[in-house]
Amino acid sequence: MIRKELVDDLKIKWRNIQREMNQKGFDACLLTMGVNLFYVSGQIFNGYFYLPAAGDPLFFVKRPNGLEGDGVYYVRKPEQILDYLVDLGIEKPRSLLLEADELTYNDYVRLDKLFAPEKTGNATAMMRDLRSIKTSWEIEQFRISGRIHTKTYAGIPSCYRSGMTDLDFQYEIEHLMRRNGSFGLFRVFGTNMDIFMGSLLAGENAEAPSPFDFALGGAGIDPSCPLGANGTLLKEGIAVMIDMAGNYTAYTSDMTRVFSVGKLPALAYKAHQVSIEIQQEIEGKALPGFPAADVYRVAEAIVEKAKLASYFMGTKQQAKFVGHGIGLQINELPVFTLRSKDVLAEGMVFALEPKFVIPGVGAVGIENSFLVTARGVEKLTCAEENIINLE
Amino acid sequence: MIRKELVDDLKIKWRNIQREMNQKGFDACLLTMGVNLFYVSGQIFNGYFYLPAAGDPLFFVKRPNGLEGDGVYYVRKPEQILDYLVDLGIEKPRSLLLEADELTYNDYVRLDKLFAPEKTGNATAMMRDLRSIKTSWEIEQFRISGRIHTKTYAGIPSCYRSGMTDLDFQYEIEHLMRRNGSFGLFRVFGTNMDIFMGSLLAGENAEAPSPFDFALGGAGIDPSCPLGANGTLLKEGIAVMIDMAGNYTAYTSDMTRVFSVGKLPALAYKAHQVSIEIQQEIEGKALPGFPAADVYRVAEAIVEKAKLASYFMGTKQQAKFVGHGIGLQINELPVFTLRSKDVLAEGMVFALEPKFVIPGVGAVGIENSFLVTARGVEKLTCAEENIINLE
Numbered sequence: 001m002i003r004k005e006l007v008d009d010l011k012i013k014w015r016n017i018q019r020e021m022n023q024k025g026f027d028a029c030l031l032t033m034g035v036n037l038f039y040v041s042g043q044i045f046n047g048y049f050y051l052p053a054a055g056d057p058l059f060f061v062k063r064p065n066g067l068e069g070d071g072v073y074y075v076r077k078p079e080q081i082l083d084y085l086v087d088l089g090i091e092k093p094r095s096l097l098l099e100a101d102e103l104t105y106n107d108y109v110r111l112d113k114l115f116a117p118e119k120t121g122n123a124t125a126m127m128r129d130l131r132s133i134k135t136s137w138e139i140e141q142f143r144i145s146g147r148i149h150t151k152t153y154a155g156i157p158s159c160y161r162s163g164m165t166d167l168d169f170q171y172e173i174e175h176l177m178r179r180n181g182s183f184g185l186f187r188v189f190g191t192n193m194d195i196f197m198g199s200l201l202a203g204e205n206a207e208a209p210s211p212f213d214f215a216l217g218g219a220g221i222d223p224s225c226p227l228g229a230n231g232t233l234l235k236e237g238i239a240v241m242i243d244m245a246g247n248y249t250a251y252t253s254d255m256t257r258v259f260s261v262g263k264l265p266a267l268a269y270k271a272h273q274v275s276i277e278i279q280q281e282i283e284g285k286a287l288p289g290f291p292a293a294d295v296y297r298v299a300e301a302i303v304e305k306a307k308l309a310s311y312f313m314g315t316k317q318q319a320k321f322v323g324h325g326i327g328l329q330i331n332e333l334p335v336f337t338l339r340s341k342d343v344l345a346e347g348m349v350f351a352l353e354p355k356f357v358i359p360g361v362g363a364v365g366i367e368n369s370f371l372v373t374a375r376g377v378e379k380l381t382c383a384e385e386n387i388i389n390l391e
Numbered sequence: 392m393i394r395k396e397l398v399d400d401l402k403i404k405w406r407n408i409q410r411e412m413n414q415k416g417f418d419a420c421l422l423t424m425g426v427n428l429f430y431v432s433g434q435i436f437n438g439y440f441y442l443p444a445a446g447d448p449l450f451f452v453k454r455p456n457g458l459e460g461d462g463v464y465y466v467r468k469p470e471q472i473l474d475y476l477v478d479l480g481i482e483k484p485r486s487l488l489l490e491a492d493e494l495t496y497n498d499y500v501r502l503d504k505l506f507a508p509e510k511t512g513n514a515t516a517m518m519r520d521l522r523s524i525k526t527s528w529e530i531e532q533f534r535i536s537g538r539i540h541t542k543t544y545a546g547i548p549s550c551y552r553s554g555m556t557d558l559d560f561q562y563e564i565e566h567l568m569r570r571n572g573s574f575g576l577f578r579v580f581g582t583n584m585d586i587f588m589g590s591l592l593a594g595e596n597a598e599a600p601s602p603f604d605f606a607l608g609g610a611g612i613d614p615s616c617p618l619g620a621n622g623t624l625l626k627e628g629i630a631v632m633i634d635m636a637g638n639y640t641a642y643t644s645d646m647t648r649v650f651s652v653g654k655l656p657a658l659a660y661k662a663h664q665v666s667i668e669i670q671q672e673i674e675g676k677a678l679p680g681f682p683a684a685d686v687y688r689v690a691e692a693i694v695e696k697a698k699l700a701s702y703f704m705g706t707k708q709q710a711k712f713v714g715h716g717i718g719l720q721i722n723e724l725p726v727f728t729l730r731s732k733d734v735l736a737e738g739m740v741f742a743l744e745p746k747f748v749i750p751g752v753g754a755v756g757i758e759n760s761f762l763v764t765a766r767g768v769e770k771l772t773c774a775e776e777n778i779i780n781l782e
Binding site: 044098101105108174184194196208209217226249317 | 394423424425429433434435436437438453454455456457489491492493494495496497498499500513559562565566569570572574575576578582583585586587588599600601602603604608612613614615616617640641707708719
């Protein structure tokens with residue numbers, strides 16, 4: 001059932017998981033969240049991936065019907081996994097990793113009772129760590145997403161017409177994204193992290209705080225979807241920040257650009273330039289071994305020197321990070337916060353997004369996706385970085 | 392912080408929750424999932440809703456900044472909830488309902504340790520039961536969604552051009568939906584239930600089984616998004632089933648219609664007519680007190696009499712339900728399966744979707760959303776029900 005062209009890639013991933021399990025002293029891990037199943041099999045299915053600390057993985061599939069291959073067994077319920085292990089002569093694991101930050105309480109308890117291991121560990125934390133270092137196939141997926149993302153952004157000015165609202169503009173961009181192959185759906189880690197195709201913020205709406213842990217907010221169009229565009233008229237002197245997803249493969253690139261309706265106040269251009277400076281500074285430092293917390297510190301120092309701290313990452317509510325890992329989910333590890341203990345490593349892919357909100361104008365700044373290599377970063381999102389005047 | 396215009400509606404909901412808590416013997420419930428928070432406050436926020444078995448609710452808010460009102464307290468972490476309860480002279484609950492089918496294992500354990508109740512219960516199950524009976528405000532939201540949904544479906548033929556693929560067609564329909572005010576995002580209950588704006592299935596792709604627990608499948612455009620349209624050319628003789636969300640308010644109506652490219656084989660029209668018959672039969676029976684399982688039985692009996700069982704709800708993989716409640720999530724209670732213990736009640740809103748997959752042709756059948764009233768059902772989705780020829 002695993003995708004044939006991915007066999008080598010998947011074997012690397014299975015071995016990395018086994019190396020971690022052995023280091024942590026676990027006999028097996030059992031995964032069931034969609035992104036983890038995709039990571040270890042190359043496709044989303046409904047079921048379980050069981051990997052012992054040594055040997056081959058087993059795929060326990062509920063749906064879809066028709067999957068075949070080595071180690072594939074159909075189950076209706078998790079209790080059947082144990083029956084199969086007995087049949088296969090595989091010992092019940094005495095220590096087991098389960099997705100403790102993703103499984104619902106009731107699902108976790110059911111699995112825990114079923115296997116009754118002496119020790120359980122958190123497969124979510126382990127998988128998020130492992131997934132932060134991308135394989136060569138994954139890196140190629142990012143390059144494809146980044147290229148189409150860049151092409152889509154080049155088409156954004158053609159989506160604009162005078163007199164539009166932010167929503168009108170966003171609908172045209174979404175339509176362009178889909179015609180360029182956007183999957184529409186993209187995935188986010190964490191409870192209650194709702195977002196639809198990305199965010200477009202114009203004018204004062206960029207100041208509206210949101211309940212979600214994204215870089216910026218926006219009031220949205222309804223109290224049930226309180227994020228992003230809210231019907232703001234795109235009029236002279238406002239900035240439009242576009243942070244729409246790069247989901248043209250399963251690996252989502254992340255890019256933000258700013259457009260203006262006419263000319264903006266000088267402060268907006270100044271802050272935008274500081275964002276570009278922060279990126280340049282970090283591009284020079286982001287080598288393997290560089291601490292994620294220092295990425296935040298570098299940004300913070302430049303912002304303070306420019307006396308723009310009160311505009312940085314929001315006004316009424318300020319995000320405490322300047323970037324994050326990306327992958328099958330838009331918010332992977334590492335996270336660039338002061339409290340992060342992560343360190344950059346070869347194969348990591350991250351989005352850096354130093355942004356400013358200028359009251360009465362809107363949000364400015366850029367976001368790009370970068371691959372960490374031994375020799376420095378490779379930029380994956382290459383659209384024009386200056387503020388583009390739509391008029 | 393609660394929406395002023397909803398005060399009366401929210402008070403009804405709080406009292407209903409308290410009535411349930413008292414019946415079940417619980418001192419308090421603590422809710423933190425987005426849809427439940429919207430249900431009890433009229434808006435999505437990041438934080439907790441605490442309701443004692445008697446008295447007023449408390450809103451513990453993490454984000455967004457700036458919410459104010461009776462019972463609103465800002466917290467950074469759940470541990471502060473207990474500090475506030477002490478300050479307010481509220482006794483720590485000895486029995487507590489938590490969202491056991493939605494909270495992650497680690498989040499649940501944190502709250503459970505914090506409150507250390509003698510008894511815990513499942514707030515997910517309770518809330519899903521309560522949410523299945525809609526208030527008059529909620530019913531009005533459905534009527535609005537249903538009207539715009541109907542208007543959008545009337546525009547579907549204008550989205551079609553000869554030579555399109557299913558994806559081309561879907562992108563135009565999505566664009567129309569958004570211009571008509573679709574929120575884009577809609578919510579689904581359950582782990583790994585990924586879907587984007589709905590489903591469009593053309594020709595043989597309607598047979599492709601999917602990992603998700605929706606009525607039908609489709610291969611999708613990538614193994615990471617295995618659902619729906621897959622690039623099928625819309626050519627003479629195939630059926631196109633359109634099941635795109637009615638998310639024009641927070642309450643999502645659900646409607647499916649079938650379009651044809653030219654003329655379809657007689658079997659397709661016959662099966663479509665049987666779907667319409669099933670709806671008519673159930674419309675006559677769906678009064679308060681009618682068992683959800685009997686809805687399935689009525690459909691099954693008509694399907695068997697028509698000798699169409701092998702096409703019903705799929706071919707290679709057949710769904711075992713013919714409909715479901717709708718609300719803030721697309722898959723609420725009741726569910727029309729043989730095993731359901733639910734009974735129809737006044738104020739329930741459900742989608743009925745008897746569908747057939749005809750090999751080599753595509754999917755046929757209709758889906759509509761209905762409100763259960765004392766006098767019978769009110770149909771909320773009123774687009775033309777016959778198969779419409781796009782050519």
